[in-house]
Amino acid sequence: MKELIAHNLDDVPFVAKELLEAIGNRKVVAFYAEMGSGKTTLISAVLRAMGIESPEGSPTYSLVNTYxxxxxxxxxxxxxxxxxxxxxxxxxxxxxxxxxxxxxxVEWAEIIEPLLPEDAVKVSITLNAAGERLIRID
Structure with a gap:
């Protein structure tokens, strides 16, 4: 388990790089968080860290964006x-x-949890009283 803190939006690219390092060779990353907690923002930052220049944001209506x-x-x-x-x-x-x-x-991974591989990385994001995002990687 690893815990990271994004004090503000400026921290998100650094957190994204640490998340990318933490997942290692595993390919499926499941995100658990309330609406508005920063899942899409963090995933977009991870995609940019992977060399994807213009991530499209959340694929809410299309289900999946492929890059x-x-x-x-x-x-x-x-x-x-x-x-x-x-x-x-x-x-x-x-x-x-x-x-x-x-x-x-995967955003809202709890909906499809039975389909996730056993080695899926689980990332939970919570907001604290100061408005910081606490990111836990299991």
């Missing part, structure tokens, strides 16, 4: 907030994408 990183190969950013069940995720092909050997960053 080609010059350093890491195929990268997928999922937002499964709009899914109502694991069955919907299966119908949408999420399981195949999670096991495709691409890097996968």
């Amino acid at each position: 080609d990183s010059p350093y890491f190969g195929e990268v997928m950013h999922f937002d499964v907030y709009r899914l109502n069940s694991v069955e919907e995720a299966l119908d949408a092909g999420v399981e195949e994408m999670l096991y495709s050997d691409a890097y996968c960053f």
Whole structure:
């Protein structure tokens, strides 16, 4: 387990690089956090750290945005907030994408938790009273 703190938005790129180092060889990163806590902001910073110059933001309506990183190969950013069940995720092909050997960053991962690989990295983000983001990587 590793814990990081983003005191403000200026810290997010540094936290993103540390997160990228912490995941090592694992490919699926599941994010757990309340609405507005910074999941998309952190994932976008990780994508930029992976050499993706213009991440599109959260794929809330499209379910997944796919990128080609010059350093890491195929990268997928999922937002499964709009899914109502694991069955919907299966119908949408999420399981195949999670096991495709691409890097996968998943917002609202609790919705599809049964589909996640056993070695998925779990990242939780909480806000403290000072407005700092506490990032825990398991």
